[in-house]
Amino acid sequence: MLDIRGVSYSYDGVEAVRNxxxxxxxxxxxxxxxxxxxxxxxxxxxxxxxxxxSTGTIAFEGxxxxxxxxxEYAKRVAYLPQDPDPTFPMRAVDVVVSGxxxxxxxxxxxxxxxxDEAARALALCDAAxxxxxxxxxxxxxxxxxxxxxxxxxxxxxxxxxxxxLSSLDISHVQQFSNLLRDIVSRTEATVIYATHExxxxxxxxxxxxxxxxxxxxxxxxxxxxxxxxxVRELFGFDASVVEGWLVPRV
Amino acid sequence: xxxxxxxxxxAIVAGSTFGTATIxxxxxxxxxxxxxxxxxxxxxxxxxLAALIGAALASAGVTxxxxxxxxxxxxxxxGVSGGAxxxxxxxxxxxxxxxxxxxxxxxxxxxCGATFAVFLLARRRxxxxxxxxxxxxxxxxxxxxxxxxxxxxxxxxxxxxxALRWMMGTLFGATWSDVALLLGFVLASFAVLVAIAxxxxxxxxxxxxxxxxxxxxxxxxxxxxxxxxIVTGAAVAVSGIIGFVGLLVPHLVRLIWRRDFRVLLxxxxxxxxxxxxLADLASRVALSTSELPVGAFTAILGVPFFLSLLRRxx
Numbered sequence: 098m099l100d101i102r103g104v105s106y107s108y109d110g111v112e113a114v115r116n117x118x119x120x121x122x123x124x125x126x127x128x129x130x131x132x133x134x135x136x137x138x139x140x141x142x143x144x145x146x147x148x149x150x151s152t153g154t155i156a157f158e159g160x161x162x163x164x165x166x167x168x169e170y171a172k173r174v175a176y177l178p179q180d181p182d183p184t185f186p187m188r189a190v191d192v193v194v195s196g197x198x199x200x201x202x203x204x205x206x207x208x209x210x211x212x213d214e215a216a217r218a219l220a221l222c223d224a225a226x227x228x229x230x231x232x233x234x235x236x237x238x239x240x241x242x243x244x245x246x247x248x249x250x251x252x253x254x255x256x257x258x259x260x261x262l263s264s265l266d267i268s269h270v271q272q273f274s275n276l277l278r279d280i281v282s283r284t285e286a287t288v289i290y291a292t293h294e295x296x297x298x299x300x301x302x303x304x305x306x307x308x309x310x311x312x313x314x315x316x317x318x319x320x321x322x323x324x325x326x327x328v329r330e331l332f333g334f335d336a337s338v339v340e341g342w343l344v345p346r347v
Numbered sequence: 348x349x350x351x352x353x354x355x356x357x358a359i360v361a362g363s364t365f366g367t368a369t370i371x372x373x374x375x376x377x378x379x380x381x382x383x384x385x386x387x388x389x390x391x392x393x394x395x396l397a398a399l400i401g402a403a404l405a406s407a408g409v410t411x412x413x414x415x416x417x418x419x420x421x422x423x424x425x426g427v428s429g430g431a432x433x434x435x436x437x438x439x440x441x442x443x444x445x446x447x448x449x450x451x452x453x454x455x456x457x458x459c460g461a462t463f464a465v466f467l468l469a470r471r472r473x474x475x476x477x478x479x480x481x482x483x484x485x486x487x488x489x490x491x492x493x494x495x496x497x498x499x500x501x502x503x504x505x506x507x508x509x510a511l512r513w514m515m516g517t518l519f520g521a522t523w524s525d526v527a528l529l530l531g532f533v534l535a536s537f538a539v540l541v542a543i544a545x546x547x548x549x550x551x552x553x554x555x556x557x558x559x560x561x562x563x564x565x566x567x568x569x570x571x572x573x574x575x576x577i578v579t580g581a582a583v584a585v586s587g588i589i590g591f592v593g594l595l596v597p598h599l600v601r602l603i604w605r606r607d608f609r610v611l612l613x614x615x616x617x618x619x620x621x622x623x624x625l626a627d628l629a630s631r632v633a634l635s636t637s638e639l640p641v642g643a644f645t646a647i648l649g650v651p652f653f654l655s656l657l658r659r660x661x
Contacts, residue, residue, distance in 0.1 A: 142555065142559075145555075145558075145559040146558065146559060147555045147559055166561075167562075167563065168561035169561075170561065171559065171560045171561035172561075175559070176555075176556070177556075178553060178555050178556050178559075180558055181552040181553055182552075182553075183551045183552055184413070184416040184418065184550075184551055185418070185551070185601055185604055185605075186416070187551065187605070188605070188609075191607065195549065195551070195552075195607070196560075197546070198545070198549055198560050198561075198562075199560055199561045201545060203542065203545060204541075204542075204545070205545075206609075213503070231605075240583070242535045255388035257559075267449075286495075300406035
């Protein structure tokens with residue numbers, strides 16, 4: 098579904114992503130991890146067409162993403178930036194229905210069917226009861242669910258999430274991880290999400306991509322990542338692995 | 348929307364009914380020639396012009412706030428007012444201010460030139476950073492203020508009162524040709540803003556998000572800024588600098604209707620028109636002997652209303 102071939106991206110002379118190649122199929126949950134500043138966010142933005150690669154190509158469904166008309170691409174690929182915050186207060190349902198924007202013509206307004214999609218997406222994210230509440234009066238976990246619903250409202254085939262687990266407490270991390278797993282199995286979409294929650298990602302993902310200084314250092318099933326030597330090399334973190342979970346050596 | 352249209356109609360009727368001369372629509376309908384002249388040639392163009400300027404400034408304000416994702420943005424933020432005032436001040440200093448129309452033309456050119464300069468300063472590698480845009484506008488405005496002070500210090504003393512009136516904003520002496528000119532600018536810019544409204548509202552979650560939703564962010568930004576700056580420049584050229592409308596009307600509207608840009612744009616335009624018509628009326632009738640600056644009354648009328656709404660909202 099997604100084919101990344103030799104993609105690099107640099108700005109201000111810094112190569113944030115260098116020569117990344119990977120292929121991702123349908124209905125997969127993919128964890129994208131790596132130390133701070135390793136290029137995770139930039140890679141997601143390249144896939145979301147926020148940036149265009151300096152070199153290399155990205156193909157989606159066999160067609161270079163440069164050639165996709167922007168709105169058509171946006172109907173199929175949805176991206177959630179890290180901690181989006183509307184400038185002015187908005188109701189959850191308005192936030193979610195704005196995810197239908199790629200389907201609207203220039204002077205067209207959201208139809209009932211778009212609101213149905215929004216309601217469906219909110220329900221899928223266990224957030225139906227939040228519909229009429231304002232974002233600024235919600236907890237961090239509630240906001241994340243609303244924004245995930247916004248992404249799902251377009252029924253995308255590829256979902257790109259930038260650190261959806263950040264600033265969630267441990268039970269919400271679990272809830273959200275379950276939710277991502279659910280979405281993959283129910284909608285057959287592929288979800289690629291950036292995260293620092295190695296243990297959680299490894300427990301839930303089909304596959305892990307690890308970035309290091311802009312390059313893709315590892316592309317493997319979670320079991321290959323969760324080894325003391327690999328974690329020490331990639332993250333400089335001294336840990337034992339107990340029942341598949343990383344435990345720091347204190 | 349209908350409610351606001353109705354209020355605007357009432358405000359226009361009220362605005363044209365009251366004034367220093369006691370003339371009403373009844374006299375006009377009775378066939379009084381003086382009444383007709385005062386009403387049709389003096390009061391009505393002034394009231395309609397006030398409505399147009401209010402609509403122009405408020406729609407520019409809501410556009411800037413949306414584009415820059417900044418609640419403190421106003422139509423003058425990108426140096427529009429500074430550029431216009433600077434042009435007007437230099438014209439005055441050179442003694443050209445008494446030639447009819449010159450101040451307006453130079454002010455308009457100054458407004459557009461300033462916006463263009465700000466845009467160039469903020470643009471790097473095909474990307475215009477909102478923060479750089481704000482800072483460039485701020486810095487250029489400071490430079491313009493300095494030039495204005497120097498120009499006024501050198502200007503002929505007899506022209507200073509006129510220059511000061513212009514700086515404070517005035518609708519005195521409005522004509523139908525002013526109205527026609529501004530109407531053209533307002534309609535054109537409004538049409539452009541409506542055409543990009545669907546894309547503009549997607550700026551609510553940031554430019555990256557909008558881009559990922561298929562919005563051509565740089566193009567929409569350029570078109571939005573150009574349309575709002577030009578219409579602001581035209582309004583400033585006609586009336587001088589009238590503050591407050593562009594900053595606070597969008598917030599007023601947002602306190603009542605919490606909706607996206609597609610709804611806020613027409614509501615702000617109507618709200619701005621109403622506020623300026625009422626402020627102009629107040630500025631004319633507050634003192635029977637002379638006119639007070641209309642810009643002061645936009646604040647005097649708007650602030651209590653705004654504060655009461657703010658207290659009632661969470």
